[in-house]
Amino acid sequence: GAGVSQTPSNKVTEKGKYVELRCDPISGHTALYWYRQSLGQGPEFLIYFQGTGAADDSGLPNDRFFAVRPEGSVSTLKIQRTERGDSAVYLCASSPAGLASGELFFGEGSRLTVL
Amino acid sequence: AQSVTQLDSQVPVFEEAPVELRCNYSSSVSVYLFWYVQYPNQGLQLLLKYLSGSTLVKGINGFEAEFNKSQTSFHLRKPSVHISDTAEYFCAVSLNTGFQKLVFGTGTRLLVSP
Numbered sequence: 001g002a003g004v005s006q007t008p009s010n011k012v013t014e015k016g017k018y019v020e021l022r023c024d025p026i027s028g029h030t031a032l033y034w035y036r037q038s039l040g041q042g043p044e045f046l047i048y049f050q051g052t053g054a055a056d057d058s059g060l061p062n063d064r065f066f067a068v069r070p071e072g073s074v075s076t077l078k079i080q081r082t083e084r085g086d087s088a089v090y091l092c093a094s095s096p097a098g099l100a101s102g103e104l105f106f107g108e109g110s111r112l113t114v115l
Numbered sequence: 116a117q118s119v120t121q122l123d124s125q126v127p128v129f130e131e132a133p134v135e136l137r138c139n140y141s142s143s144v145s146v147y148l149f150w151y152v153q154y155p156n157q158g159l160q161l162l163l164k165y166l167s168g169s170t171l172v173k174g175i176n177g178f179e180a181e182f183n184k185s186q187t188s189f190h191l192r193k194p195s196v197h198i199s200d201t202a203e204y205f206c207a208v209s210l211n212t213g214f215q216k217l218v219f220g221t222g223t224r225l226l227v228s229p
Contacts (some may be wrong), residue, residue, distance in 0.1 A: 003158070004158065033216065035219075040117075040124075040219055040221070041222075042205050042207075042219030042220050042221045043122075043159070043217075043224050044207070045216045045217070045218065046217070048216055056216060059216075077224065080127075084158070091158070091159070093159075093215045103161045103164065104161070104217065105157035105158075105160075106151075106159040107158050108156070108157060108158045
């Protein structure tokens with residue numbers, strides 16, 4: 001497809017379980033971002049990749065959260081030992097290399113519910 | 116660090132009426148400013164942006180915003196809204212020293228009724 005694709009669109013899990021959320025960016029976009037949007041809040045920055053490397057992971061809340069982008073395209077956000085407070089919509093966005101205009105192209109998000 | 120304040124969580128308005136959605140930011144350095152829109156069951160999409168130059172910025176769907184440095188504001192306006200403008204609107208800021216990430220406000224839900 002032409003846009004950013006995120007899977008699964010919905011994920012329900014139990015407290016303590018491990019979760020993986022996948023993001024497939026727009027072809028050719030080298031910058032990839034993960035954001036988290038809690039109910040009633042704006043998106044909150046988690047991590048930014050430029051190519052394969054994490055250029056800024058300052059938004060990851062703790063060491064239970066980890067993200068990879070091994071080939072510079074698809075990215076996976078991994079959450080270990082999930083907690084109820086992790087429930088949110090996880091948004092992925094991409095942008096072309098060298099574009100300093102700030103236009104991010106967002107996916108529809110993965111809604112995570114931790115019971 | 117930058118921050119964004121959207122004071123209005125919800126703005127109800129009648130169709131064809133004008134609307135203004137307020138956004139104020141705080142930053143000790145120059146910034147880029149953006150408005151994103153999120154329609155129901157869709158991803159966020161860019162409405163307009165201010166990088167430099169003219170302080171009046173025009174975006175898609177008839178929206179415009181004005182950058183006011185002295186008041187640190189970037190309010191969004193539309194002279195006549197449509198039912199289809201019902202959505203969540205987010206103001207965002209980033210540093211202009213090499214774009215890396217956006218800081219978003221909490222959003223304003225625009226509700227347009229007939």
